[in-house]
Amino acid sequence: MKFVFIGPPGAGKGTQAERICAENNIKQLSTGDILRHNVKIGSELGKVAKEYMTSGRLVPDNLIIDMIKEELNSPLYSNGFLLDGFPRTIPQAQAFDELLQKFNTKIDLVLLLDVSDEEIITRISGRRICKTCNRVFHVVFNPPPDPKECDKGICDIYQRDDDKEETVRHRLEVYHNQTKPLVEYYSSQSLVAHIDGIGSLDEVYDRIKSHFPSKV
Numbered sequence: 001m002k003f004v005f006i007g008p009p010g011a012g013k014g015t016q017a018e019r020i021c022a023e024n025n026i027k028q029l030s031t032g033d034i035l036r037h038n039v040k041i042g043s044e045l046g047k048v049a050k051e052y053m054t055s056g057r058l059v060p061d062n063l064i065i066d067m068i069k070e071e072l073n074s075p076l077y078s079n080g081f082l083l084d085g086f087p088r089t090i091p092q093a094q095a096f097d098e099l100l101q102k103f104n105t106k107i108d109l110v111l112l113l114d115v116s117d118e119e120i121i122t123r124i125s126g127r128r129i130c131k132t133c134n135r136v137f138h139v140v141f142n143p144p145p146d147p148k149e150c151d152k153g154i155c156d157i158y159q160r161d162d163d164k165e166e167t168v169r170h171r172l173e174v175y176h177n178q179t180k181p182l183v184e185y186y187s188s189q190s191l192v193a194h195i196d197g198i199g200s201l202d203e204v205y206d207r208i209k210s211h212f213p214s215k216v
């Protein structure tokens with residue numbers, strides 16, 4: 001199965017995506033994660049992307065499309081995938097459609113996770129991440145553990161540069177202007193499932209699951 005996951009930053013796509021992929025034996029592809037890895041290792045792509053990412057802007061389409069083409073060549077995705085954070089613009093969606101056509105395949109479902117801007121700002125500005133195990137916490141709703149309780153060593157908690165409130169507001173603006181038009185793009189292909197993203201992880205997951213095609 002091939003899923004696209006759309007939603008504002010901080011809507012909970014990453015967490016839900018992990019569960020969907022684990023339960024359906026498909027691979028998650030997060031463009032944000034791949035870009036952050038490139039920034040960390042200091043690759044050419046990482047050096048260019050860093051500037052856009054820290055200011056909450058989108059990395060140029062041509063770089064993202066090349067990155068996706070290369071990534072999807074991996075056999076890891078042959079059983080299906082869930083795209084988290086791609087496509088983010090109409091040109092990306094069009095380039096992706098061409099790629100799918102070349103491989104004679106198509107998207108099965110586009111999940112749209114709806115969360116209001118105010119809720120997003122509360123969620124993201126309190127978000128903290130462990131550098132060691134990559135787990136995501138929230139200063140109020142899910143406080144980071146004692147550093148020694150890390151799954152993979154010692155917890156090293158940090159706030160992403162692009163999670164600061166001012167940057168979050170800008171990222172939301174970018175989402176509404178550049179990514180939201182994808183809802184209409186995919187609705188015209190009858191692919192979109194609207195999901196209310198407010199509630200517990202289980203409640204939201206059950207809503208998502210109710211939209212899965214029967215063979216998943």
Ligand code: AMP
Pocket residue numbers: 009031032033035052053054056057058059060064084085086087088092162171
């Ligand atoms: P995310 O982790 O998905 O919120 O992505 C973090 C940042 O990476 C975004 O704010 C963008 O700067 C960049 N990014 C991730 N995916 C894309 C994409 N598909 N197109 C352009 N920029 C992206």
